[in-house]
C-alpha cells in the first residue's frame with residue numbers, strides 16, 4: 001500500500017517537473033530571450049562586441065583565447081569581427097576540434113586550435129579569455145593564476161568570491177555575462 005502511494009506521488013512530482021520544464025522552454029523560445037544555444041545567440045555575440053569595444057583599445061596587441069571552445073563558434077565569431085593578434089581555441093574533446101577546424105575553414109578564419117586541458121594550457125600574455133564553463137572551473141582557473149593580467153569574459157558563471165568588473169544582462173536562462181578585468185594585476 002505504502003509503495004503504491006509512493007509510486008503515485010513520485011509520478012505526480014515527475015509530471016509536475018516535466019510540465020514546469022515545458023513551460024520554461026516555451027517561455028524562453030517564445031519571448032525575446034535566449035533559448036538553449038547561448039553561443040549562437042546574436043544577443044550574446046553583441047554583448048561580446050560591446051565588451052571588447054569598451055575594454056580594448058588596441059586590438060592588434062591582444063590574443064583572443066576561448067577556453068573550452070566546443071565547436072568554437074565564439075572564436076569564429078570573434079575572428080570574423082576583430083583584428084586581434086591571434087585567435088586561440090582550447091578544447092579537450094578532439095572530435096569537437098575536428099568540427100571546429102571545418103567550421104573555421106568554411107568561415108575563412110585563421111584560428112589556432114589546441115586539443116588540451118585548459119588547466120594546463122599556457123595562456124599568452126595580453127589575452128582576452130572567453131569562457132562558458134562552470135563556477136568551479138573558473139574559480140579554479142582564477143586560483144591557479146591563469147587569469148592574472150588578463151581580461152576575462154565569462155558567460156553565465158561567476159568566479160566565487162571575486163567581484164566582477166561589470167556584468168551584462170542577456171536574458172533567458174543564461175542571464176548574464178561577467179567581465180573581470182585583471183589587467184592591473186601583473
Ligand SMILES: C[S@@+](CC[C@H](N)C(=O)[O-])C[C@H]1O[C@@H](n2cnc3c(N)ncnc32)[C@H](O)[C@@H]1O
Nearest residue numbers: 039068069070090091092093116117118119132
Ligand atoms: C559549456 S561548453 C562551452 C562550449 C563553447 N565555449 C560555447 O560557449 O558554446 C564547455 C566546453 O568545455 C570543454 N571542457 C571542459 N573541461 C575542459 C578541460 N579541462 N579542458 C579543455 N576543455 C574542457 C568541454 O568539452 C566543452 O566543450
